[in-house]
Each structure stands twice: as structure tokens, then as C-alpha cells.
Amino acid sequence: xxxxxxxxxxxxxxxxxxxxxxxxxxxxxxxxxxxxxxxxxxxxxxxxxxxxxxxxxxxxxxxxxxxxxxxxxxxxxxxxxxxxxxxxxxxxxxxxxxxxxxxxxxxxxxxxxxxxxxxxxxxxxxxxxxxxxxxxxxxxxxxxxxxxxxxxxxxxxxxxxxxxxxxxxxxxxxxxxxxxxxxxxxxxxxxxxxxxxxxxxxxxxxxxxxxxxxxxxxxxxx
Amino acid sequence: xxxxxxxxxxxxxxxxxxxxxxxxxxxxxxxxxxxxxxxxxxxxxxxxxxxxxxxxxxxxxxxxxxxxxxxxxxxxxxxxxxxxxxxxxxxxxxxxxxxxxxxxxxxxxxxxxxxxxxxxxxxxxxxxxxxxxxxxxxxxxxxxxxxxxxxxxxxxxxxxxxxxxxxxxxxxxxxxxxxxxxxxxxxxxxxxxxxxxxxxxxxxxxxxxxxxxxxxxxxxxx
DNA sequence: AACTTGCATATTGAATGCAATCCTCGAAAG
DNA sequence: CTTTCGAGGATTGCATTCAATATGCAAGTT
Numbered sequence: 303x304x305x306x307x308x309x310x311x312x313x314x315x316x317x318x319x320x321x322x323x324x325x326x327x328x329x330x331x332x333x334x335x336x337x338x339x340x341x342x343x344x345x346x347x348x349x350x351x352x353x354x355x356x357x358x359x360x361x362x363x364x365x366x367x368x369x370x371x372x373x374x375x376x377x378x379x380x381x382x383x384x385x386x387x388x389x390x391x392x393x394x395x396x397x398x399x400x401x402x403x404x405x406x407x408x409x410x411x412x413x414x415x416x417x418x419x420x421x422x423x424x425x426x427x428x429x430x431x432x433x434x435x436x437x438x439x440x441x442x443x444x445x446x447x448x449x450x451x452x453x454x455x456x457x458x459x460x461x462x463x464x465x466x467x468x469x470x471x472x473x474x475x476x477x478x479x480x481x482x483x484x485x486x487x488x489x490x491x492x493x494x495x496x497x498x499x500x501x502x503x504x505x506x507x508x509x510x511x512x513x514x515x516x517x518x519x520x521x522x523x524x
Numbered sequence: 525x526x527x528x529x530x531x532x533x534x535x536x537x538x539x540x541x542x543x544x545x546x547x548x549x550x551x552x553x554x555x556x557x558x559x560x561x562x563x564x565x566x567x568x569x570x571x572x573x574x575x576x577x578x579x580x581x582x583x584x585x586x587x588x589x590x591x592x593x594x595x596x597x598x599x600x601x602x603x604x605x606x607x608x609x610x611x612x613x614x615x616x617x618x619x620x621x622x623x624x625x626x627x628x629x630x631x632x633x634x635x636x637x638x639x640x641x642x643x644x645x646x647x648x649x650x651x652x653x654x655x656x657x658x659x660x661x662x663x664x665x666x667x668x669x670x671x672x673x674x675x676x677x678x679x680x681x682x683x684x685x686x687x688x689x690x691x692x693x694x695x696x697x698x699x700x701x702x703x704x705x706x707x708x709x710x711x712x713x714x715x716x717x718x719x720x721x722x723x724x725x726x727x728x729x730x731x732x733x734x735x736x737x738x739x740x741x742x743x744x745x746x
Numbered sequence: 747a748a749c750t751t752g753c754a755t756a757t758t759g760a761a762t763g764c765a766a767t768c769c770t771c772g773a774a775a776g
Numbered sequence: 777c778t779t780t781c782g783a784g785g786a787t788t789g790c791a792t793t794c795a796a797t798a799t800g801c802a803a804g805t806t
Contacts (some may be wrong), residue, residue: 310720313790315594317582328695341758349600351791353575355760360539360579361586366676372537373797374756388674391621406746452610454588454687456681537759563788571763578789595767595788750805759796767788775780 303335316350319481320358328367328378329467339368342456366465373476381465386405387514387522389466394480394510396459397443398503402451405499411496416442419492436470446494446506473516482512538572542580545570550589550600551689557602561590581709586685596709610735610746611688616732618681619665620725625672627721634671635716638664642713649706651652658692664709668716668728695738 319460324344334375345355359376362368366378423438447456486509493502511524543691547564549555567577584590590598603611645660667680708731714725733746 312783326612342756350757353790353792357579357582363585364583366679374799375758385676388676391625391674392618392677392680395615395621396615399613403613452613453612454607455614455683457588458614458684460681462676537757566787574788575762577759596769597788748806750803751804752801754799754801756799758777760794761791761800762791764791765787765789769786770784773781776778 303479312333315356319523320348321361323360324362325365325367328362329464331468333378335378335468336345337378339376339378341375350488353460365461376465379465381469383518383522386466386469386501386517388524389462390514390517392462393459393466394507396432396455396506397446398460400447400452400455400459401494401503401506402499402503403455404446404496405497406449408494408497412445416449416494417491419445419506420487423487424484427480432475440489442516452497469517470513473513474519475516479516480510483509529597538576541578541668542570542576543583546580546584547589548678549687550584551686552683553690555600557690558599558613559730561598561600563597564655572644580585587683601687603691605740605744608688608691609746612732612736612739615688616729616736617686618677619732620680620729622669622672622674622677623716623728624721624725625674625677626668627719627724629673629717630671630719634667638667638671638711638716641667642709645709646706649702654697662710671692691739692735696741697733697738701734703730708734 324333333339339359341352341359345352348355359368359370363376367379369379370376370467397421419438419441423435423442426434426438426473450456486505490502490505490509493499493505506524514522546555551668555561561581563574563577567574570577581590581592585592585598589601591601592598609644641660641663645657645664648656648660666678669681672678708727712724712731715721715727736744
């Protein structure tokens with residue numbers, strides 16, 4: 303039993319809980335792109351009625367994670383290579399902005415946190431532990447976003463990056479590219495330390511653009 | 525009458541229609557920020573039941589146009605000055621990206637269209653016709669976004685700029701600022717003509733940042 | 747044999763009903 | 777006179793029901 307003091311009866315609406323749950327299932331790959339979403343099945347699985355489920359599907363559709371086909375149900379969105387490129391162009395720009403703003407607004411505690419995670423990431427890189435590396439990587443990018451002190455930016459970043467989250471495992475992680483990514487992270491961190499927003503933004507943007515290149519193997523025109 | 529081949533009997537769901545209608549009402553100021561949205565009243569007004577209306581409200585909440593208070597209904601979102609600044613930072617960055625991409629991808633027809641609207645806008649400027657000027661202004665910004673050839677960017681731009689659309693009339697339009705805005709538009713158009721993305725992006729960003737300044741009278745730190 | 751055509755079934759879209767929660771307003775206590 | 781409490785009504789959240797549309801299959805036609 304949870305303490306009623308720290309857990310204010312945790313009463314999230316079924317609707318909100320369903321949105322969060324489905325979103326995680328999609329971004330984490332439990333529901334694969336292109337797969338049909340049967341209302342009835344999910345209702346049974348979640349133990350809820352169709353009303354909150356359908357509300358959740360509409361919200362996820364507006365986030366671009368699912369597509370609603372009139373009278374034919376919902377599918378998990380599948381991005382084309384061009385759409386993947388388009389999303390990355392946006393993510394790269396948003397993160398550049400986040401880095402630039404973070405240089406203005408970050409405090410020492412947040413910077414120290416990023417440095418600590420960076421060290422852990424470097425260690426995972428040395429040991430070639432991909433999943434752990436990605437986890438640290440994502441923590442750093444999210445920390446930079448938070449440090450930017452712009453809640454809407456964090457929201458937009460999450461919105462677009464959710465669409466391409468699954469793609470990160472598709473990347474062709476050559477040792478050379480991985481080494482370059484680590485160097486880029488060093489530079490980014492350094493720019494943050496110097497509070498050099500004019501440098502930090504472009505560095506982050508280039509970093510993300512390189513990542514896109516590894517994802518598509520250069521198949522998509524910029 | 526349209527050909528029955530190309531128009532398969534326009535059938536939009538009540539839900540989608542309601543989203544569009546409510547969104548317009550909010551961005552155009554028919555529903556004022558902070559005002560309560562009574563489900564029942566809108567149902568009667570639209571002649572629909574609560575189900576599609578509630579679905580629409582959830583979607584608009586995910587777009588940030590309304591806030592849902594658990595068991596207490598919906599209100600039209602009211603942005604603080606800081607949130608207005610945050611939104612503008614994002615819009616400025618997105619539009620800079622749009623301008624940069626447009627320089628790569630715009631064709632002559634789209635450029636000619638922008639030039640035509642620009643001339644109309646200049647004429648409205650000379651006659652000091654504010655509403656008409658704004659209309660042209662918005663058409664140009666939307667055209668640049670479309671010319672970027674990134675559907676998700678257009679979508680994100682609309683998402684964030686919808687939140688601040690109403691604010692444009694709050695701007696302190698001094699003659700000096702208005703003249704400067706026109707000069708900036710000239711420069712932006714010129715960069716587009718030259719396909720100079722490296723110049724066009726920053727010009728657009730600066731243009732939007734100046735606009736924010738006129739909105740807040742410099743009250744908000746950058 | 748392949749292609750329509752019509753009907754039965756399944757699924758989605760929207761409306762209604764019911765229980766839980768919140769707000770109003772007045773009365774009573776301090 | 778102000779504040780607290782609570783009953784009644786209104787509103788929301790969710791489940792259920794009804795209606796509209798699509799899918800699948802079988803029979804009939806060419």
C-alpha cells in the first residue's frame with residue numbers, strides 16, 4: 303500500500319493513462335509500424351471500454367504516431383525514408399535551439415549532471431555497450447533540452463523524436479562513425495561549459511545530421 | 525460541380541470537423557484565452573453529442589490550445605509572457621529551417637507566388653492597412669513553409685504558431701518597426717531569390733525575434 | 747474459370763445512460 | 777459578521793447501446 307501523502311491517490315484518467323501506455327508501446331516497438339490496432343483487443347487488454355481508448359487513439363493520431371483510416375481502424379504510422387529525413391531535420395534544428403538556449407540558461411548542477419552522464423557514456427562506448435550507450439545518449443539530449451528552460455521546446459522535441467525513436471537501432475554503427483559521434487559529444491559538452499551558444503547550436507545540429515546519415519546510409523538527399 | 529472521379533463525396537467525421545471548427549474559433553479569437561468551454565453548450569451549438577466533442581477537446585489539449593482540468597472541464601489556454609517568448613523562439617527556429625530548406629527546394633512558380641504576395645503586402649503597408657498586411661504576411665510565411673518541402677515542418681510550424689496567432693494583434697506597431705519589418709521581408713525575399721539558405725534562415729529567425737520584441741515591448745529576457 | 751452482385755457479419759462512429767466528482771448556496775457555529 | 781459544513785444540483789468520466797460503414801463469402805452470370 304502506498305503512502306497517501308506522497309501518492310496523491312495517483313488518479314490519472316483512464317484516457318491519459320491509455321495515451322501514455324500506447325505511446326510507450328509504439329515508441330518502444332511493442333507495436334510495430336504498419337500493424338493494425340484492433341480496438342476490441344486493446345480494450346480487453348487494458349480492461350477499459352472503447353471510449354477512453356478511442357480518445358487516446360485520436361490524440362496519438364494528432365501526434366503522428368498512429369494513422370486513423372475512416373471506418374477501418376487505426377494503424378501504427380510507418381515513416382518513409384523521406385519522412386524520416388524530414389523528422390530529423392526538425393529534431394536537429396530543435397536540438398540546436400535547445401543547445402543555444404541551454405548555454406544561456408544552464409546552471410552548474412545541470413551541467414555537472416550532463417558531465418557525469420557523459421563520462422558514463424564514454425565508458426559504455428569503450429566497452430562497446432550499445433544499448434547502455436544509447437540510454438546515456440538520450441539522457442544527455444533530454445537534459446540539454448530541459449536546461450534550455452523552454453517547456454514547449456521540450457514538448458516539441460519529444461513529439462518529433464518519438465516518431466523516429468525506433469529508428470535509432472537501424473543506424474549503421476561503424477566504429478568510425480561511433481568514434482566521431484563521441485568526439486562530437488565532447489565538443490558539444492565543451493561548448494556548453496564555455497556557454498558558447500553560437501557554437502553549441504550548430505554542433506548539435508551537425509551531430510544529429512550525421513546521425514541521420516548513418517540511418518539512411520546516405521540514401522536520401524538533404 | 526466537381527467531377528465525381530476526383531471528389532469521392534466529401535465525408536469528414538464529426539470528430540475531425542469539430543477539431544477544425546474549434547481550432548479556428550480559438551485561433552481567430554472567437555473563444556478567448558482563459559474562458560471556460562462548457563461541453564453541453566458547444567454540443568447544442570454544433571448539434572452533436574458529447575462523444576465527438578470530447579474527442580476533439582482531447583486533441584486540442586494535445587495541441588496546447590485548451591487545458592483540461594480533471595472533472596472541471598476545459599479552458600482555452602492562456603499563455604504567459606514567458607510562454608509567448610518560448611513559443612516564438614520555436615517558431616523563429618522552425619521558420620529559419622523552412623527558409624533554409626526552401627532555398628534548396630523552391631521552384632520558380634512558388635517563388636513567383638511569394639513575390640506577388642509580397643508586392644500586395646508592400647502596397648497594404650504603404651496604405652497602412654494592418655489587417656490586409658497581416659493576411660499577406662501570413663500567406664508568405666506559410667508559402668515559405670510549404671516550399672521547404674517538409675510536411676512535418678509545416679505541421680509543427682502550424683502547431684506552435686497557432687498558439688500565438690492571436691498575439692499578433694497585440695504588437696506595438698510603431699512606424700519604425702513596421703518599416704524595419706518591410707525591409708526584413710525584402711531581404712528575406714532576396715535571399716530566397718539567390719537560393720542563399722545560409723543567409724535566409726538567420727534573416728527569418730531575426731525577423732521573428734524582432735516581432736517577439738514588439739509583442740512584449742522588450743519585457744521578457746531572451 | 748473469373749468477375750460481379752447481394753447478403754451476413756464484424757467493426758467503427760456517434761449517442762445515450764449511469765456513476766463519480768465538483769460547484770453552489772444557504773444554514774449554523776464561532 | 778465571518779467562516780465552516782453539507783445537501784442538492786450540475787458536470788464530467790466512462791460504459792453501454794444504437795447506427796453507419798466496411799469486409800468476407802457465397803451464389804449467379806458471362
